[in-house]
Amino acid sequence: MNTREKEAYLREYSILKSQGKPFFPYSIAKDAIMACVVMASIILMSLTLGAELGPKVDPTTTTYTPRPEWYFFFLFEVLRVVKPPSLTPLAAIGVPTICMILLFLLPFYDRSPERRPERRPIAMAAAFFTIAAMAFLTYEGANAGSPNQIDMEAPEAVVAQGAANLRTWESGKQVVAQSGCLACHKIGHNGGTLGPDLTAIGGRLARQAIARTLVNPTAPMPAYTELDEKKRDDLVEFLAQLKGGEH
Amino acid sequence: MANLKPPLPRALRPKPKGPSEDNGKAKPGRKEKLAQKGISTIDWIDERTALSGGARWVMFRKIPRGTNWFYTLGSASLFAFLSQAVTGVILAMYYDPSATRAYESVRYLTNEVFLGEFVRGMHKWGSTVMVILVFLHMGRTFFYGAYKYPRELNWVIGVVLLILTLFMSFTGYLLPFDQRSFWATTVGVAINGTGPLVGPYLNDFLRAGPEFGVTTLARFYALHMLVLPGAMAAMIGAHLYLVARLGTTAPPWLKADIPADSRKDGT
Numbered sequence: 001m002n003t004r005e006k007e008a009y010l011r012e013y014s015i016l017k018s019q020g021k022p023f024f025p026y027s028i029a030k031d032a033i034m035a036c037v038v039m040a041s042i043i044l045m046s047l048t049l050g051a052e053l054g055p056k057v058d059p060t061t062t063t064y065t066p067r068p069e070w071y072f073f074f075l076f077e078v079l080r081v082v083k084p085p086s087l088t089p090l091a092a093i094g095v096p097t098i099c100m101i102l103l104f105l106l107p108f109y110d111r112s113p114e115r116r117p118e119r120r121p122i123a124m125a126a127a128f129f130t131i132a133a134m135a136f137l138t139y140e141g142a143n144a145g146s147p148n149q150i151d152m153e154a155p156e157a158v159v160a161q162g163a164a165n166l167r168t169w170e171s172g173k174q175v176v177a178q179s180g181c182l183a184c185h186k187i188g189h190n191g192g193t194l195g196p197d198l199t200a201i202g203g204r205l206a207r208q209a210i211a212r213t214l215v216n217p218t219a220p221m222p223a224y225t226e227l228d229e230k231k232r233d234d235l236v237e238f239l240a241q242l243k244g245g246e247h
Numbered sequence: 248m249a250n251l252k253p254p255l256p257r258a259l260r261p262k263p264k265g266p267s268e269d270n271g272k273a274k275p276g277r278k279e280k281l282a283q284k285g286i287s288t289i290d291w292i293d294e295r296t297a298l299s300g301g302a303r304w305v306m307f308r309k310i311p312r313g314t315n316w317f318y319t320l321g322s323a324s325l326f327a328f329l330s331q332a333v334t335g336v337i338l339a340m341y342y343d344p345s346a347t348r349a350y351e352s353v354r355y356l357t358n359e360v361f362l363g364e365f366v367r368g369m370h371k372w373g374s375t376v377m378v379i380l381v382f383l384h385m386g387r388t389f390f391y392g393a394y395k396y397p398r399e400l401n402w403v404i405g406v407v408l409l410i411l412t413l414f415m416s417f418t419g420y421l422l423p424f425d426q427r428s429f430w431a432t433t434v435g436v437a438i439n440g441t442g443p444l445v446g447p448y449l450n451d452f453l454r455a456g457p458e459f460g461v462t463t464l465a466r467f468y469a470l471h472m473l474v475l476p477g478a479m480a481a482m483i484g485a486h487l488y489l490v491a492r493l494g495t496t497a498p499p500w501l502k503a504d505i506p507a508d509s510r511k512d513g514t
């Protein structure tokens with residue numbers, strides 16, 4: 001905006017302003033109605049949705065799935081989608097930092113005097129793209145299973161062995177999911193590639209060998225000695241049943 | 248000027264004339280007396296603070312024609328902030344920011360205290376409402392081109408407020424100290440730590456050390472209760488001052504129809 005455009009704007013604005021109504025009581029009244037709506041929404045949400053308190057914090061187990069507030073989902077989603085560890089910092093911090101800087105500097109690079117949305121195609125396109133991208137990432141982040149989820153149905157062999165075995169299998173699956181094994185191992189469609197794929201581990205290693213690996217692993221795999229007996233047994237049982245093939 | 252003379256003792260003062268007495272009417276009614284009291288109190292304060300000029304400047308400034316409901320989003324954000332402040336103070340009366348007792352204090356508040364869960368719910372959902380309102384308000388100022396000359400600085404302050412709002416939410420999320428909040432925060436802090444240059448330092452600062460420890464909670468508590476709200480209040484003050492000084496934009500598609508009398512203000 002050059003000086004002439006600035007003066008033109010200020011002149012135009014002062015006329016529009018002089019034709020307006022005073023802040024009190026006209027704008028205040030609208031603001032007050034809006035405040036009531038806000039208050040009513042908050043009270044209603046509190047009454048209907050409540051404030052649950054999860055289980056007490058337990059830093060010694062990595063058996064919990066981190067879930068942020070929903071308006072941070074998009075950030076987590078970026079993190080989830082970007083797989084190579086070398087790119088993670090770039091995605092998680094680099095992209096948001098750049099977006100923030102762009103947001104800060106907006107008035108300094110968009111200097112045209114035009115204010116009508118329909119005459120600012122680039123700004124509008126950028127805005128709609130940003131909104132769509134954030135909505136999409138939030139949606140994906142909300143629906144994606146946690147990074148620790150295993151999408152795997154019990155194989156028929158296990159189902160055939162009866163309900164008790166199936167329970168053990170499911171419980172073992174849960175332990176694996178919650179213990180962070182997926183950070184390094186792939187099971188079915190989920191998990192990373194740092195360690196060997198465990199999808200068919202049961203065909204490769206005996207129960208004792210799997211149990212031994214947990215207690216006395218080769219680096220970089222951490223030892224899982226703090227798991228209690230039951231959990232360890234379930235875990236080993238689950239892994240031993242993984243013969244691959246049907247998934 | 249008469250006001251500057253040293254005041255007479257009360258008993259010696261002549262009875263001030265009420266406005267109704269000037270009309271030759273009978274004794275002022277109770278209502279008028281009350282109104283008179285109110286006015287003189289305000290005069291008393293104004294004589295010492297000269298606030299009424301500023302108040303009049305804020306309250307009776309003109310708002311351009313054509314402003315609509317989208318213009319209430321800013322004040323709605325402010326209202327949500329105030330609601331968070333009030334409910335937050337109530338929560339603070341029960342909250343214990345030590346790593347060993349935080350969870351228990353929140354559990355007690357939620358389950359035992361009268362209306363405890365309600366207030367906690369208001370604070371929790373209020374944060375969601377506030378984030379939404381701030382984003383909508385930002386959208387309004389963006390689509391209306393309100394960040395352009397002469398309001399660039401107010402946009403910048405607004406972005407600071409947005410970041411502070413998100414940081415409030417991030418630090419508050421840890422405070423209940425349940426599994427959910429702990430692990431989400433651990434991951435969040437770790438994400439911070441991978442940032443360029445300042446990342447690791449920010450990380451150490453947030454955790455109060457290289458590990459997520461006992462002092463981390465205290466640090467988040469101090470940020471959430473003192474530092475961030477203080478910064479926000481100051482920033483909101485600056486934001487509103489600029490709004491009052493520069494005036495809110497008129498909707499961009501509105502053209503001034505130049506009236507004949509506009510010439511006298513220099514056009």
Ligand code: HEM
Nearest residue numbers: 318321322324325385388393402405406408409490495496
């Ligand atoms: C805690 C958060 C915030 C509060 C309490 C707040 C409050 C307000 C209020 C009361 C107004 C008066 C006009 C209106 O309501 O639309 C206003 C105007 C404005 N705000 Fe905010 N705001 C906040 C955040 C933001 C953010 C995140 C931005 C943008 C990045 C922003 C940018 C602006 C601009 C540019 C104006 C001038 C609008 C105009 O003149 O039409 N504000 N703000």
